[in-house]
Amino acid sequence: MTKIKEVLQVLERYAPPAYQESYDNALLQVGDPEATVTGVLVTLDCTLEVVQEALDRGCNLIVAHHPVIFKPLKNLTGKTPVERILLKALQHQIAIFACHTNLDHVHNGVNRKLCEKLGLQNPKILAPKTQILTKLETYVPLEDTEKVLAALHAAGAGQIGDYSDCSFRITGTGRFTPSAQANPHIGEPCQTEETIENKIEVVFPAFKQAQIMRALLKAHPYEEVAHYLVALENENQEVGAGMVGELETALSGEEFTRHVKESLQISTFRHTAWPTEPIKRVAVCGGAGSFLTRQAKAAGAQVFLTADLKYHDFFEATEHLALVDVGHYESEVYTKELFYDILTKTFSNFAVELAFTHTNPVRHS
Ligand SMILES: [Zn+2]
Structure with a gap:
């Protein structure tokens, strides 16, 4: 018999809460930490459909990357999508835990997984935290x-x-x-x-x-x-935003395009003109990463692959650095595999399930 809090302790050891951003609201959002775990459903986002999936699959703990609650709630009546998710979870005694920017910032976190998918060798933190x-x-x-x-x-x-x-x-x-x-x-x-x-x-x-x-x-x-x-004041090389690594073999723009589509299983993405030199050094940041463009340049990256770039962000590209926006969901969806690996390595007395529910609200037509 494992308590929910014991599962959370494992995740918090892996991605210490102290490493989340000040604006973030990770950790336990809903639920009783003393309850016994019946099963864990891991997902990128926790939507109403994900709560239903947890219910259907006998899981009373949802581990998500993105927190459901970001802004303080004044009441809980089901008038917004967030409140409906929370109400449903409460009604069915399902706990929701988020492991967000703290998982972005650890060496073996979201960006390491993205590097792995893209086959980037020797990944290093792009913007190590100080103090x-x-x-x-x-x-x-x-x-x-x-x-x-x-x-x-x-x-x-x-x-x-x-x-x-x-x-x-x-x-x-x-x-x-x-x-x-x-x-x-x-x-x-x-x-x-x-x-x-x-x-x-x-x-x-x-x-x-x-x-x-x-x-x-x-x-x-x-x-x-x-x-x-x-x-x-020293930088901690093990903790911080983004990562930079190297492809095993240098690729032309056309080859790199194919590589990104195959590695991330996507059919289209936005990008600026490819650099003239073959692409070898690539920086990544899962989710919104435009704040790291300067660090990607300084690290000598030829491509910075991230998400949520606005039109004017793309003008920061140079002839030596191309900017790529693969989509927020597409850059982070593999986080659930990370949760799965962490939890199945530690626990064998309950099921850890990868959510089937596709939570990306964005459609390409
Ligand atoms: Zn995100």
Whole structure:
């Protein structure tokens, strides 16, 4: 028996809520997190038809990329499509969870999936986020160094790119005088003490600060643990918007057109003139990505493939950078495969179903 909240915890570990945009409203939208999961339906959008599909297929949890609720509701009477979705979900005790810009921003998220579909190698985040890393410096007796480091790593410190358990340390002399009331691990009250200590430095995602500090205070032998927390300006290469990667072989504009249609299973898309040089380096952003055109240029991309480009956005193209709009739905529909993979890897005691319902409201005629 698995509770809905246990499923949500797995998704939140994968795409931490702290990485969603300030305007976003991801996470649990409707439902009781304590209810037992009967099945999960994964989808790009949660529409009324999707709620019906969940009901028909015995799923009481819908995991969607796009949140249903964006603006605060004053009442819930069924007068708008959003309210009708919520009412139906409530009536049938179906929970709705959204994993939105937080899933856009993680390395293995929406854009990684899009890169995979397009066969882009070595994908890197196009616009890494800054100010989301913290450095901890602390001072530990030599014999306790391994124990403290192990506790910090277990709590999530020291992961840098593909490298885990990263730390730096230097040995020096600590000096202190315990008060008469103190109960020092080393030395005696009221006597100045000097001891050899390691200064340890580790970096971690800022949102993990509370758990890192709990781990430090638990593992450290001192009554008063000297430490500094430093907010870093550094980019976090693992978190941010868009991605850029390379095609295995360079393609002409005509070949690239075919490649996009085949890879994304679409019959038409909008784009500017292709660059004169064969296309190898491609930037992507699932959903509305015009805000990243400058970064795509700076990253040396020859094509920036995204969605929701307006007429004037297309004028940002140059002879070296073509802009492609494949459609919002078309650029993100594979997100449901991502949810499916994450959940089936962890859970086997209930069904995870890919929604059949086609949720794209846009038709091409
Ligand atoms: Zn979207």
